[in-house]
Amino acid sequence: xxxxxxxxxxxxxxxxxxxxxxxxxxxxxxxxxxxxxxxxxxxxxxxxxxxxxxxxxxxxxxxxxxxxxxxxxxxxxxxxxxxxxxxxxxxxxxxxxxxxxxxxxxxxxxxx
Amino acid sequence: xxxxxxxxxxxxxxxxxxxxxxxxxxxxxxxxxxxxxxxxxxxxxxxxxxxxxxxxxxxxxxxxxxxxxxxxxxxxxxxxxxxxxxxxxxxxxxxxxxxxxxxxxxxxxxxxxx
Numbered sequence: 001x002x003x004x005x006x007x008x009x010x011x012x013x014x015x016x017x018x019x020x021x022x023x024x025x026x027x028x029x030x031x032x033x034x035x036x037x038x039x040x041x042x043x044x045x046x047x048x049x050x051x052x053x054x055x056x057x058x059x060x061x062x063x064x065x066x067x068x069x070x071x072x073x074x075x076x077x078x079x080x081x082x083x084x085x086x087x088x089x090x091x092x093x094x095x096x097x098x099x100x101x102x103x104x105x106x107x108x109x110x111x112x
Numbered sequence: 113x114x115x116x117x118x119x120x121x122x123x124x125x126x127x128x129x130x131x132x133x134x135x136x137x138x139x140x141x142x143x144x145x146x147x148x149x150x151x152x153x154x155x156x157x158x159x160x161x162x163x164x165x166x167x168x169x170x171x172x173x174x175x176x177x178x179x180x181x182x183x184x185x186x187x188x189x190x191x192x193x194x195x196x197x198x199x200x201x202x203x204x205x206x207x208x209x210x211x212x213x214x215x216x217x218x219x220x221x222x223x224x225x226x
Contacts, residue, residue: 004154034214036217041219041220041222042219042220043116043203043205043217043218043219043220044155044203044217045217046214046215046216049214089154089155091154099157099168100157100215102154102155102156103154104152104153104154105152105153105154107152
């Protein structure tokens with residue numbers, strides 16, 4: 001069964017600290033993996049997209065990694081800011097079907 | 113470039129009433145999606161259109177939900193009659209043909225069913 005699981009479910013960190021969010025998937029065949037940021041009351045916004053051959057991709061203070069062998073991805077946030085408070089959703093594209101499999105999201109709260 | 117537009121942003125109705133949501137995708141995007149996002153969960157695909165044809169509606173509760181995209185641009189999603197468990201955010205997204213180019217989401221419509 002195609003599944004995407006994220007951990008932790010929620011996370012609280014202090015402003016300026018780093019954090020790492022995890023995404024494990026069992027989607028096959030794999031096409032690509034995206035990380036989205038969803039602010040409260042808004043739709044998700046894409047942060048990064050990675051294909052099978054890409055191990056890491058950065059977008060400012062956000063760095064995503066992908067290990068296609070272990071089917072794991074992580075999103076690392078450096079020097080967190082209050083505006084990073086949001087839900088972060090991992091989404092895997094199941095290649096042939098074109099279906100997107102969504103994780104349940106990790107809710108991050110950055111406190112001053 | 114204008115984003116995906118949705119209206120209304122918020123809607124409160126009583127159970128058994130009807131409600132409709134509207135979505136205007138990014139210009140030129142052939143594919144349009146409607147998602148249901150229950151609080152604390154990831155979005156769940158309800159229906160996917162390619163132009164004005166339905167590609168996937170396997171998770172659409174067809175006894176009460178309907179959607180159309182008559183001219184291949186705007187789309188409406190209707191719930192009739194609404195149930196308490198329909199309380200959620202309804203997200204519209206669009207993309208060029210296929211998904212490699214990325215999917216862009218609208219702000220969503222938050223529905224509360226009392």
